[in-house]
Amino acid sequence: MNTPKRLILSIAGLCLGCVPDLGVPSSLIQSPRVLAVRSEPAEATPGETVRLMLYAADPAGPVVAATVDWAWCSAPKPPVESNVISERCLSDLATPLPSHELSIITQVPSDACALFGPELPPQGPGEPALRPRDPDRTGGYYQPVRARLLGLTTIGGVRIRCGLVGAAPAIAARFRSEYVPNRNPEATVLGISVDNVVVTPGSIPARRELTLHLHLLPQTVERFLLFDSVQQSLQSTPETLRVSWLSAQGQFRISTTTASDESQVQNHWIAPDNAGPVLLWTVLRDDRGGVSVLSHVLQVEDQ
Amino acid sequence: MRWIYWILGGLSWWCGRAVYAEDRQKDPVSFETVVRAKQQSQGPLATTIRAEDAAAVTGVSGDALRAVETVPGVARTQLGSGQLVIWGAAPTESRVLVGGMEVPALYHFGGFRTVLPTTMVKELTLLPGGYGAAYGRALGGLLLVSERPTENKLHVELRADLFDTNVLLSVPLGRQIRVALSGRYSYFEHALSAISGTAIGDFFPLPRYYDFQVRATLPFRPGEQFSVMILGSGDGLRRTRSPADAAQTQTETWRRDFYRFGLRYERRTLDGAQVSVAPWVGFDVNDYEASFGSTPARLFRREIRYGLRALYGVLAATRVSLTIGLDVLGGIADLNRDGTLTRPPREGDRAVFGQSPGSEVNSDTWSTHIADFAPFLSLVVRLGSLRIEPGLRAAATLIDASRLLPRVGAAPPLGSRRFVFTLEPRLLLRYQPHHRLSLFASTGLFHQPPDAAELSAVFGNPTLGPSRAVHAILGAEVELSRVLHAELAGYYRYLDQLVARSPLTTPPLARALSQDGTGQSYGGQISIRLSAWRNFSGLVSYSVSRSERRDELTLPVRLADFDQTHLLQLMARYVLSGFGLSLRLRYTSGFPRSEVVGAYYDARGDQYQPVFGQTNGIRLPDFVQLDAMVDRSFRLGRGVALAVQVEVQNITNRKNAEEIVYRFDFTQHDYLTGLPAIAVLGAKLSF
Numbered sequence: 001m002n003t004p005k006r007l008i009l010s011i012a013g014l015c016l017g018c019v020p021d022l023g024v025p026s027s028l029i030q031s032p033r034v035l036a037v038r039s040e041p042a043e044a045t046p047g048e049t050v051r052l053m054l055y056a057a058d059p060a061g062p063v064v065a066a067t068v069d070w071a072w073c074s075a076p077k078p079p080v081e082s083n084v085i086s087e088r089c090l091s092d093l094a095t096p097l098p099s100h101e102l103s104i105i106t107q108v109p110s111d112a113c114a115l116f117g118p119e120l121p122p123q124g125p126g127e128p129a130l131r132p133r134d135p136d137r138t139g140g141y142y143q144p145v146r147a148r149l150l151g152l153t154t155i156g157g158v159r160i161r162c163g164l165v166g167a168a169p170a171i172a173a174r175f176r177s178e179y180v181p182n183r184n185p186e187a188t189v190l191g192i193s194v195d196n197v198v199v200t201p202g203s204i205p206a207r208r209e210l211t212l213h214l215h216l217l218p219q220t221v222e223r224f225l226l227f228d229s230v231q232q233s234l235q236s237t238p239e240t241l242r243v244s245w246l247s248a249q250g251q252f253r254i255s256t257t258t259a260s261d262e263s264q265v266q267n268h269w270i271a272p273d274n275a276g277p278v279l280l281w282t283v284l285r286d287d288r289g290g291v292s293v294l295s296h297v298l299q300v301e302d303q
Numbered sequence: 304m305r306w307i308y309w310i311l312g313g314l315s316w317w318c319g320r321a322v323y324a325e326d327r328q329k330d331p332v333s334f335e336t337v338v339r340a341k342q343q344s345q346g347p348l349a350t351t352i353r354a355e356d357a358a359a360v361t362g363v364s365g366d367a368l369r370a371v372e373t374v375p376g377v378a379r380t381q382l383g384s385g386q387l388v389i390w391g392a393a394p395t396e397s398r399v400l401v402g403g404m405e406v407p408a409l410y411h412f413g414g415f416r417t418v419l420p421t422t423m424v425k426e427l428t429l430l431p432g433g434y435g436a437a438y439g440r441a442l443g444g445l446l447l448v449s450e451r452p453t454e455n456k457l458h459v460e461l462r463a464d465l466f467d468t469n470v471l472l473s474v475p476l477g478r479q480i481r482v483a484l485s486g487r488y489s490y491f492e493h494a495l496s497a498i499s500g501t502a503i504g505d506f507f508p509l510p511r512y513y514d515f516q517v518r519a520t521l522p523f524r525p526g527e528q529f530s531v532m533i534l535g536s537g538d539g540l541r542r543t544r545s546p547a548d549a550a551q552t553q554t555e556t557w558r559r560d561f562y563r564f565g566l567r568y569e570r571r572t573l574d575g576a577q578v579s580v581a582p583w584v585g586f587d588v589n590d591y592e593a594s595f596g597s598t599p600a601r602l603f604r605r606e607i608r609y610g611l612r613a614l615y616g617v618l619a620a621t622r623v624s625l626t627i628g629l630d631v632l633g634g635i636a637d638l639n640r641d642g643t644l645t646r647p648p649r650e651g652d653r654a655v656f657g658q659s660p661g662s663e664v665n666s667d668t669w670s671t672h673i674a675d676f677a678p679f680l681s682l683v684v685r686l687g688s689l690r691i692e693p694g695l696r697a698a699a700t701l702i703d704a705s706r707l708l709p710r711v712g713a714a715p716p717l718g719s720r721r722f723v724f725t726l727e728p729r730l731l732l733r734y735q736p737h738h739r740l741s742l743f744a745s746t747g748l749f750h751q752p753p754d755a756a757e758l759s760a761v762f763g764n765p766t767l768g769p770s771r772a773v774h775a776i777l778g779a780e781v782e783l784s785r786v787l788h789a790e791l792a793g794y795y796r797y798l799d800q801l802v803a804r805s806p807l808t809t810p811p812l813a814r815a816l817s818q819d820g821t822g823q824s825y826g827g828q829i830s831i832r833l834s835a836w837r838n839f840s841g842l843v844s845y846s847v848s849r850s851e852r853r854d855e856l857t858l859p860v861r862l863a864d865f866d867q868t869h870l871l872q873l874m875a876r877y878v879l880s881g882f883g884l885s886l887r888l889r890y891t892s893g894f895p896r897s898e899v900v901g902a903y904y905d906a907r908g909d910q911y912q913p914v915f916g917q918t919n920g921i922r923l924p925d926f927v928q929l930d931a932m933v934d935r936s937f938r939l940g941r942g943v944a945l946a947v948q949v950e951v952q953n954i955t956n957r958k959n960a961e962e963i964v965y966r967f968d969f970t971q972h973d974y975l976t977g978l979p980a981i982a983v984l985g986a987k988l989s990f
Contacts (some may be wrong), residue, residue, distance in 0.1 A: 020973035022966040037906040079815060080658045080804040082645045082652065083912045084905045090914065120809065128811035134644065134663035137597060142907065153903040168712030229710055230639075230666050240597065244909050256909065263743075287597055289907055 027255040029248040029281075032058040035293055036283045037147060037156025042290040043140075043181040045161045046112040053103045054147050055293040059248035061279055062295065063102075066149055070097040070104055073144035073155070076133065076233050085144045085155055094146050108143055108158055116140035117162035131163045138237070138288045139226050140182075159289040166229045175234060179225045182288040185241055186217040190282065190296045191264075201296065203212070204271050204278070205303045209253075214243055214265045214282050214294075221262040224288065239286040242267065243294075246281040249274075249300075275302045324845060338676060346434030347731060347745045347776050348792055350374045354424040354451065361874065361887035362930040364464060364950055367424045368409060368417035371446055373874060375790075375828045375844040376431045379891045379926060382961045382977045383409030383508060388865045389431050390794060391824035391850025392443025393650045396751065400438075401448045401530050402611045404563045405632060411489070412540040413510030414556060415466050419534070420487050422471035423459050423516045425451040432794055433745035433776040436679040436694030436729045437614070437628060442751045442772040442798055448837075450532060453481035453520050460843045462984035466491045467512075471910045479521055486515040493594040503910045508542040526571040532583075532711045534563040553657065558590040563608075575624075577616040587634075591647055595659040596908070602641030604756060607635045614973040633674030633701075636755040640762055641666040644725070644815060649804060650864050651854055653897045653915050656962045656975065662908065667761035668712070672703035673752050681729070692731040699724050704758040704765035708813050723768050725750045729785055739782040746775045756945040758808030760813040767818055772798045786834040798822040803854035822852040824861065862919040868892040869925075883948075893960065902969035912966045924960045924974070928953050943990040949982060956980040 022220050024030060035055040052070065056063035073092035075086040086093065097106050113119040118132035118141065135141055142157030159182055164172045189212035192199050204210065225239040241259040245252045245267050253268040260266060265284070272278060280296040346634030357363070357370030371377055371387070378388040385407050386394035399409045400421055401462030409417050430438070430445040438445055458473040469487040476482055491510040517533040538559045543552065565583030585608040593600040614628035643660040645652060654660075700723045706716045729747035737744070753767040778792030810817075826848025833841045848870075850863035871890040876883060898916035905912050934948035953959075960974035 020964055020975065022964065022971055022973055034904050034906060068554075076808050077661065077812065078806060078808045079663070080652075080806055081646045082654045083916040084656060084661055085912075086808070089919060090667060090903065128814070130809045131812045131815065133809075134665045136662040137599065137664045154906050155903055156906040166709060166711050171712075228666075230668055232710075232713060240606070242909075285907075285909065292908075 001277075011103065017242070021199055025252070025255050027244070027246050027252045029057055029059055032056060032063060032150045032152065033246070034149060034152055034154040035149070035244075035246065035281055036183060036285075036291045037124070037145065037154060038291045039156070039158040039289070040184065041181065042106050042131040042184045043161060043288065046108050046143075046187065047110045049105060049107050050158055051103060051105050052145060052147075052156070053179075054156075055279060055283075056102075056149055056296075057248075057279075063150070066102065067100045068102055068104075069100065069146075069148040070106070071095055071146045072106075072109050073146055074109070074115065079131070079134070084157075089144060089155070090153060094291060097268070105243035108160060112143040112158075112160045113141065116143050117160055118165040119162055138224065138239075138289075140288055142289060156159065157289055164227050167227055168232060171227070171232065171234060175225055175227060178234075182286065182290050183222065184290040184292050185220045185239075185284050185286045186292050187220075187243075187265075187282060187294055188215045188217055189286050190214055190294075192298075202235050202299045204298045204300045206275055206300050207273055209268055209270045211277060212267045212269055212280075213259065214244070214267075214284070216241070216259070216263055216265070218263075220225075220286075222286070222288075239288060242288050242301065243267070243279075244283040244285070245269070246283070247278060249278045271298075271300050275300050308974070322815055334570070339391075339734045346430045346432070347434075347733075347743045347778060348376070348790070349428055349430050349434075351428040353426045354421055357424075357427065358421045358877070359883065359885070359932075359934065360933040361876075361885040361950065362889075362928075362952060364415065364466065365462065365948060365987075366415075366417055367421040368419055368446075368448060371409070371427060371429055371652070372871060373842070373861070373887070374429045375846050375870075375872070376444075376848075377427055377429065377869060379863060379889060380865075381894065383413050385412060385414030385867065386865075387444075387446065388867070389429070389444030390826065391797065391848050391863055391866055392796075393863065394867055395650075395754070396441060396443035397445065398441040399446045399448070401534060401563070402450045402565060402567070403581045404534070404585065404611075405608070405610060406534065406536075406563065407559065407561050407589070407600075408589055411510060411512040411514070411536070412538040412559070413491075413508065415450045415491070415510065416487075416489070418511065418514055419448060419516065420462070420469045420471075420485060420514070422462065422469055423485050423518065425449045425452055425482070432796060433774040434729075435624065435692065435731065435733070436681045436696040436727065436747075437630065437952070439630065439677055439679075439696050439698065439727060439749060440632060440675060440751055441797075442749055442770055450518055451483070453483045453518055455481055457896060458989065460987065460989040461527045462985065462987045465983050472520075480519060481521075482517070483521045484515075484517055486513070488513045503677060507770070508540050510538065510540045512536070512538045516797060526573075528569050530567045530569075531564070532565045532567070534561075534565075547915055551595070553595050553659065555591070555593040557589070561585060561587045575618045579612070579614045581613070582609075583613045593642070593646055595643075595646070596661060596910075598643055598658070598662050598664065600664075601644035602638070602640045602647055602756060604636055604638045606755065609633045612698055617681075626679075626681045626683075628679050628681060630677045631675065633672070634755060635670075636670045637670045638756060638759070639668040640759060642755075644762055650765045651803060651852055651861070651918070653918050655897070655899060655913055656964055658913065659831045659908070659910065665761050667706075667759045669707040669759050669765075672701065673755060673756050674701040675699075675752055675959040676701075687982050688735045690731075690733040690735075691728075692733070694729040694731075694747075696729065698727065699726070700750075700752050700769060702752065702758070702768065704760075706760040707765050709760045712821065719765060721768075723752075725771075741780040743779070744775075744777050746773070748773055753802060754758050756868075757816055759815075764816040764818070765815050766813075767802055767816065768800070768801045770798065770802060770818070770820075772796055772934075783831075786836045788832045788834070789830070790832075793827040796824040798824075801854075803852075804857050806858055817855065819855045820852060821856075822850070824848060824850040824863070838878040839876070842872070843874075844870075844872045846870040861917070862895045864919065866895050866919070881935060883932070885932040887930045887932075889926065889928050889930075891926045893925055895919035896921050896963055897970075899965065899969055913965070913969050923963065926959045927957055928959060929955050929957075935970040941990070943988070945985040946989075947983050950985070951980060951982045953978060953980050 071094035073089035075088040249272040354367040357367035363369035380386040428447040460471040462469040467489040473483040514536040520530040564627040567581040589604040597676040611631040616626040619625040677698040679696040750769040757763040803820035828846040830844035850866040874886040875886040899913040900916040901914035932950040958976040962975040
């Protein structure tokens with residue numbers, strides 16, 4: 001091997017070594033973890049009643065008996081912050097909710113669109129107009145909700161229906177009449193195969209890499225109207241779905257995958273060495289804030 | 304770290320002994336100086352390095368302009384960033400001029416190479432601050448690059464190393480016109496990808512770049528010359544993080560192209576008068592595109608740049624010389640931006656490496672015209688040992704923005720056109736009480752117009768005006784012997800009207816940026832240079848500095864992103880039997896970072912978010928690196944010469960921390976380390 005080639009190889013090898021190994025992947029559940037916060041319905045108007053559900057798990061299985069401190073966040077995030085909420089939502093600027101269950105029924109605050117959406121209060125004479133909040137890339141605004149469980153702080157969000165900013169009146173009217181609120185995505189079953197041979201959840205070979213297919217309900221991938229402020233137009237846009245895969249055992253090839261088509265989401269998982277039951281979690285999210293959580297019990301067998 | 308001081312102290316003592324001995328023996332200087340500094344009228348602490356000397360500096364891989372990294376007061380920057388940080392100023396606050404034409408950056412992406420090859424450089428001059436009225440538009444320092452003169456005979460030069468290949472052809476056309484053509488193309492990316500696969504780029508961003516230069520000169524008569532200069536440069540860089548996780552995948556792509564076409568007429572008369580007129584025009588394209596999971600970001604900018612430097616200098620009286628001139632710089636830009644407000648990042652942003660920005664997005668399309676017309680006048684008055692250099696620069700800055708407010712429906716845009724007038728007095732005093740001692744003091748007012756990208760009604764503020772700085776410098780130069788020079792200086796720089804993000808929860812419309820920022824940088828530096836003594840030359844320099852910013856009056860003072868408290872450098876070169884042996888040792892404080900004091904789970908984005916403590920409240924570990932180089936030149940006959948150099952960077956293979964990396968839930972952290980020991984073989988063939 002000539003000298004330059006040797007040099008290049010040494011750089012390549014050593015640069016790869018520059019990236020530190022920070023331990024386990026995010027898909028491995030080693031301690032109590034919050035998996036998701038789901039709102040039903042997935043999109044609501046201010047003042048509307050919603051059911052909030054917190055899903056949590058630990059290595060032994062789902063967390064079902066725990067006290068949750070719920071609170072609506074009441075501090076908008078300064079645009080300068082890269083985080084998803086104002087840090088004051090973690091301390092004093094949050095309105096506690098009376099219920100402490102994993103699933104609660106509550107009302108979306110009536111000022112949600114003013115605090116977290118584009119509907120800012122009108123300014124008095126001489127006062128400058130204020131900058132409307134920016135939507136996410138699906139045109140959505142979210143009322144943050146804080147949940148504290150077993151010392152873990154989680155921030156969820158309920159997508160709220162607010163007006164359009166920067167749109168001509170005709171476009172805004174069309175948006176109001178044609179926009180379909182988001183629904184939570186739903187998956188059905190987990191298909192499993194080894195080397196293209198279907199296996200049942202009750203007979204999973206140990207140490208083998210399995211292909212997992214999470215099948216989606218028809219019409220799970222919704223289309224929604226998205227306002228383009230530069231083009232001043234409404235575009236019908238499909239949702240993007242992604243699945244977070246979690247388990248206390250085995251190893252996923254990828255922690256989060258996106259839907260390859262409108263019917264399923266795929267991943268690979270190496271079964272653990274030891275025989276016994278294994279719980280897999282799939283958290284299906286759409287990019288408008290909808291979510292659904294499924295658990296799948298597999299039986300690993302020595303072969 | 305104590306061993307560094309022992310080495311430094313020992314070397315200083317040995318240098319001192321050696322130089323006194325040299326004074327007694329009066330040996331002739333046996334070889335060329337590695338680094339040469341001279342005091343020019345541009346300002347105090349001006350450091351000029353010839354290209355030949357600069358290219359021989361250890362750690363710059365033969366790239367002459369990178370020798371600016373060795374000048375006291377220039378901070379070490381993060382690996383791969385390619386930024387120029389002078390006295391704690393942000394890179395955007397300093398400027399680079401090549402032959403009087405402003406270029407958008409000194410470095411190609413990745414920071415391995417500068418945008419002008421050594422073959423086209425005559426010398427570089429760094430003005431860290433307090434410079435004269437002939438220059439402005441920068442709150443920080445200036446780097447002036449002068450082009451290498453064209454030769455009156457056929458000359459070919461070929462330089463190649465691990466990163467790229469550069470070819471220079473210099474040829475006379477007819478009896479008077481001389482033309483030099485140079486081109487450089489990088490293959491670092493291709494070579495590395497071919498051997499290691501494209502996955503290497505997922506961890507280590509691989510730059511690709513090219514540049515070319517054309518220079519033609521036509522001397523009319525003695526002291527009078529007309530020249531043409533064409534510069535072109537193109538860069539691309541792509542970085543991907545966590546490619547295995549679709550939701551967390553982050554890709555960032557940068558593209559930067561710029562072209563310059565300049566003319567220059569120069570004339571020097573026998574009575575010492577000097578006339579120079581240099582108009583130029585250029586075209587820049589910058590494209591930043593990123594995706595952070597599902598959150599996109601893009602900033603595209605296309606700009607026509609133009610400028611003019613006209614100067615007339617004359618000896619007005621026996622002890623008085625006068626320079627008057629006009630300095631014009633303009634840019635007509637079209638920009639569009641999509642995505643999150645916090646990308647591209649700004650100085651002072653709180654974020655950790657790899658953190659996704661918030662999910663909010665917006666978009667805007669706007670255009671600007673920013674032009675700065677600055678006549679200036681400066682005097683040099685000599686009164687015995689005292690030299691007084693007062694100057695005045697008056698600038699009229701046109702700031703034209705196409706939109707004052709964000710787009711609403713089909714309403715026509717309402718733009719703005721403003722002229723901002725500024726006066727910038729400058730003063731430099733130099734007193735020489737002894738032929739070996741020179742004292743100097745300098746102060747001045749400086750302004751910098753806003754950047755076109757900051758004038759967006761959605762992402763910025765179209766009413767921004769120039770930012771302001773006051774520089775004050777005090778120092779001394781001591782000629783300890785004919786070859787040993789010491790320089791000691793302290794500086795203070797106050798900044799206000801700085802552009803910063805609005806900290807308000809709900810800022811006014813079209814005021815995402817405000818101009819309420821203030822800051823200060825202060826520090827001192829000492830350097831001792833051994834020019835040439837018995838085949839030995841060297842430099843020891845130490846800088847201590849502090850750079851602070853406050854983005855708004857109600858916010859606490861914080862460290863600037865580019866603050867670097869200590870910067871110690873030791874360079875030595877020895878020539879033995881035709882071989883040049885060089886060493887360079889650097890010790891610097893780590894970069895400031897914002898501390899992470901906690902984290903929470905963002906259930907909607909399925910990722911953990913950090914909770915920050917004090918902005919820039921912690922630092923990366925200190926940086927220490929030792930580089931070594933061996934070089935040798937050979938004459939192959941028939942005018943053909945071959946120069947070979949082998950440079951080993953980070954010879955001790957120390958794992959210097961370049962960035963803090965956190966586990967996905969912020970419960971652990973580690974450091975992303977810099978390059979390991981790396982050898983770069985370079986060769987130059989010329990005839």
